[in-house]
Amino acid sequence: MTSASFPIPNLPQLNLPKVVIVGAGFAGLKLARSLKGGPFQVILLDKNNFHQFQPLFYQVATAGLEPSAISFPIRKIFQSTRNVTFRMAEVVSVDQKKNRLFTDIGYLDYDFLVLAMGADTNYFGAKNIEYFASPMKTVSEALYIRNKIISNYERAISIEKVEERKTLMNVVIVGGGPTGVELAGAMAELRNNVFPKDYPELSFKNMKVVLIEAGPSLLGAMSQESQSHALQYLQQLGVEVYLSTRVLDYDGKEVQIEGKEPIKTETLLWAAGIKPNAIEGFHPEQYSGNRRMLVNTYNQLIGSERIFVLGDQCLMAEESQPKGHPQVAQVAIQQAKNLSVNLKNTITGKPLIPFRYKDLGSMATVGRKLAVVDLPFVKFQGVLAWLTWLFVHLMAILGVKNKLFIFLDWSWNYLSFDPSLRLLIKPKYVRASERKGLIEEKSIN
Numbered sequence: 001m002t003s004a005s006f007p008i009p010n011l012p013q014l015n016l017p018k019v020v021i022v023g024a025g026f027a028g029l030k031l032a033r034s035l036k037g038g039p040f041q042v043i044l045l046d047k048n049n050f051h052q053f054q055p056l057f058y059q060v061a062t063a064g065l066e067p068s069a070i071s072f073p074i075r076k077i078f079q080s081t082r083n084v085t086f087r088m089a090e091v092v093s094v095d096q097k098k099n100r101l102f103t104d105i106g107y108l109d110y111d112f113l114v115l116a117m118g119a120d121t122n123y124f125g126a127k128n129i130e131y132f133a134s135p136m137k138t139v140s141e142a143l144y145i146r147n148k149i150i151s152n153y154e155r156a157i158s159i160e161k162v163e164e165r166k167t168l169m170n171v172v173i174v175g176g177g178p179t180g181v182e183l184a185g186a187m188a189e190l191r192n193n194v195f196p197k198d199y200p201e202l203s204f205k206n207m208k209v210v211l212i213e214a215g216p217s218l219l220g221a222m223s224q225e226s227q228s229h230a231l232q233y234l235q236q237l238g239v240e241v242y243l244s245t246r247v248l249d250y251d252g253k254e255v256q257i258e259g260k261e262p263i264k265t266e267t268l269l270w271a272a273g274i275k276p277n278a279i280e281g282f283h284p285e286q287y288s289g290n291r292r293m294l295v296n297t298y299n300q301l302i303g304s305e306r307i308f309v310l311g312d313q314c315l316m317a318e319e320s321q322p323k324g325h326p327q328v329a330q331v332a333i334q335q336a337k338n339l340s341v342n343l344k345n346t347i348t349g350k351p352l353i354p355f356r357y358k359d360l361g362s363m364a365t366v367g368r369k370l371a372v373v374d375l376p377f378v379k380f381q382g383v384l385a386w387l388t389w390l391f392v393h394l395m396a397i398l399g400v401k402n403k404l405f406i407f408l409d410w411s412w413n414y415l416s417f418d419p420s421l422r423l424l425i426k427p428k429y430v431r432a433s434e435r436k437g438l439i440e441e442k443s444i445n
Contacts, residue, residue, distance in 0.1 A: 003092040003102035011108065012085055014041040017347060020101055020110040022091050022279075024051050024074050027310035027332035028116035032084055033077065034340035039347060040112075042084040045103065049074055049088045052139050053397055055329070056406075058179060060142035061269075062186035063150070064413060067139045069405045072398040091117075094281035096304055112306050112343060115279075115293070116336070119312040119327060122273035132252040133270040136179065145269060149187075150424045152266060157199055162206060167264040169207040172255050174247050175271035176213025177220070178364040181230055183269060184211040185367040188237035210240045210263060212247055214272070219372070221326060222362055226372035229381040233366040247272075274327060276313045288315045292324060297354035299339050310335045316355065325357050334358065365389045368413075 017040050021028045024046035032044045053070040060067050078084040089103040100109050121135035134145050149171070156168040173184050188209045196204050211218075211234065217227045218234075218241070234241055242260065249256040255263045276292050286302055288294055292315035294302040299314060301307040311332030315324035325331045335355055342352045361375035363385065371385035380388075390410065397403050 001090060001092060001104055004104060004106045006106050008087060008089070008103065008106035008108045011043065011087075012041070014083065016041040016083065017111040018043065018109070019112045019114065019343060020108060021045065021114045021116060022101070023116035023118055023277075024048070024086075025054075025116060025118045025311065025332065026329045027118075027336045028114070029074075029077070030333050030336035031114060031116065031310070031340055034337060035343070036078070036081045036084055038083065038340075038344065040083060040343065043108065043110075044074065044078075044084060044086045045089045045091060046074065046086075047088065047090045048138075049086070051077075051398060054137075055178075055393060055396075057136050057139065057142040058183045058186055060139060061136055061145040061149075061183065062190060063146055064186065065406060065409055067143050069402055069409065070397065071139055072402060077398070091279050093279055094307075096281060096307065099306055110306070112308065112346075114308045114310060114339065115301075115313055116310040116332070117277040117279075117313050119274035119276050121270060122275040123270065124273060126247075126249070129247065129250045129268070129270065132250050133174075133268040135270050136183075137274075145267075147424055149267060153195065153199055153202070154424065157201055162203070165202065166206055166208075167253055167266050169202070169204070170210070170263060170265035171208070171267045171269065172210045172212065172263055172265045173269045173271060174212045175273070176211060176215065176218040176241075176243070177271065178362075180211055180213070180269075180271040181218055181234065181364050181366060183271060184209055184234055184239045184241075185237060185365065185370065188234070188239045189367050192238060208240060208263065208265075209238065210242065212242045212245050212257065214244070214246050216244050218243070219364055222364070222372065223374050223379050225379050226364075226374050226381065229372050230364060230366055233370045233372075237367055237370075274312065278313075288324075290315075298342055298352045299335055299355060308339055310339065321357070328362070330360055331357055363389050363392065 019040045019042050021032055021044045024044055029051050032042055035042050050071045050073050056065060056070045059065040074086050078086060089105045091103050093102045100107055101113060121137050123130040136142050136145060152168040156165045159165050171187050173180050191204050191207050191209060218230045219227050231241060246258040247255060248258055250268050255265060255268055286293055293309045293313055295309050295314045295316050299308045299310055301309050312327040317324060334357060338353060338355045345352055359376060363373040365371040365386060369383050369386050371389045372381045373385040373388050394403055394406060397406060
């Protein structure tokens with residue numbers, strides 16, 4: 001991708017300090033909303049024209065929610081906001097000396113630049129896995145997984161030999177964090193309660209749902225109590241959980257696993273790690289060893305007074321967090337709120353406020369009526385944890401309409417245990433590459 005050599009056209013000309021925000025995830029969107037009507041001209045850039053609610057991607061992938069229910073148009077948020085402008089663009093590089101940002105639709109100059117670009121899937125250098133596995137970092141990828149799973153069962157029902165069906169029916173999930181645990185639980189419930197009604201000709205005793213975690217426990221950032229309950233819940237649902245186990249290779253048909261027999265599957269879902277997104281124009285000393293950008297306690301990039309970095313993309317080393325804060329939504333949101341105050345302080349001459357993370361707790365759902373919750377003052381599991389998880393995520397969704405749709409979907413799924421979104425909707429053209437970076441397209445006909 002190359003940058004355009006002309007200024008971005010048709011940008012409003014306001015006589016205000018210009019704050020350019022790259023990324024409309026949790027951090028970027030929170031910052032832009034916090035600066036609405038303030039003393040800045042805010043330009044928000046993102047490669048999509050919608051905000052994606054990542055914690056519920058797995059429900060799109062397992063036919064629990066429509067993609068539109070967890071996506072919200074960015075322009076709608078700022079329709080009546082004079083000082084905030086959105087442009088759909090991919091950022092290419094930055095010139096720190098000129099305070100200039102280059103994108104695929106042109107360049108623009110900034111007074112303050114805020115990078116909130118989030119993170120992408122980390123395959124840890126495993127090229128075959130990167131090519132054949134299915135990640136889940138965008139709504140598009142979640143929808144691709146849904147189509148892939150349903151398509152596999154439509155194909156399996158026409159295959160006579162049981163052994164040949166297994167490759168299509170088995171699902172292997174790599175990564176024992178919240179995403180992997182939630183995916184495994186949802187897939188097990190589909191296998192146990194939904195797919196047998198849709199495909200009575202298939203024996204779902206032959207379908208494996210396997211969760212593989214390289215570490216010694218699931219949900220490594222949560223309490224031991226929550227870890228043990230999550231493992232217990234998954235095993236009750238019939239998920240095979242492999243702990244302290246590494247995936248060695250995958251050829252699209254068979255997963256090679258350290259110390260265990262290979263597993264035949266055409267569906268390997270990768271939720272094992274993330275790596276920060278990056279653009280060109282920064283110096284090696286501005287990065288940590290894991291490529292997160294080094295910032296001070298004000299989220300200010302080391303070596304630059306006018307650039308700030310938020311969320312998954314930054315590393316703020318403190319005595320209590322020597323390896324940086326956890327790469328979760330709450331950190332990004334709290335950093336954005338703190339930065340909005342500090343940006344206003346910079347132009348009023350007030351002192352900057354150091355960022356202090358307040359851990360509000362963590363949670364994960366394992367299935368219907370099964371969840372684990374760690375709050376700073378209490379830990380609990382089961383039905384109450386599940387209801388708490390539902391309430392927190394419902395309140396975090398943008399838009400009254402989205403909240404209503406999700407509430408209705410969840411209510412119906414709970415009462416009927418039969419989600420109605422198992423539609424296989426194929427585009428006219430299928431991407432030859434499963435991920436971003438379109439290589440070629442070929443007709444499905």
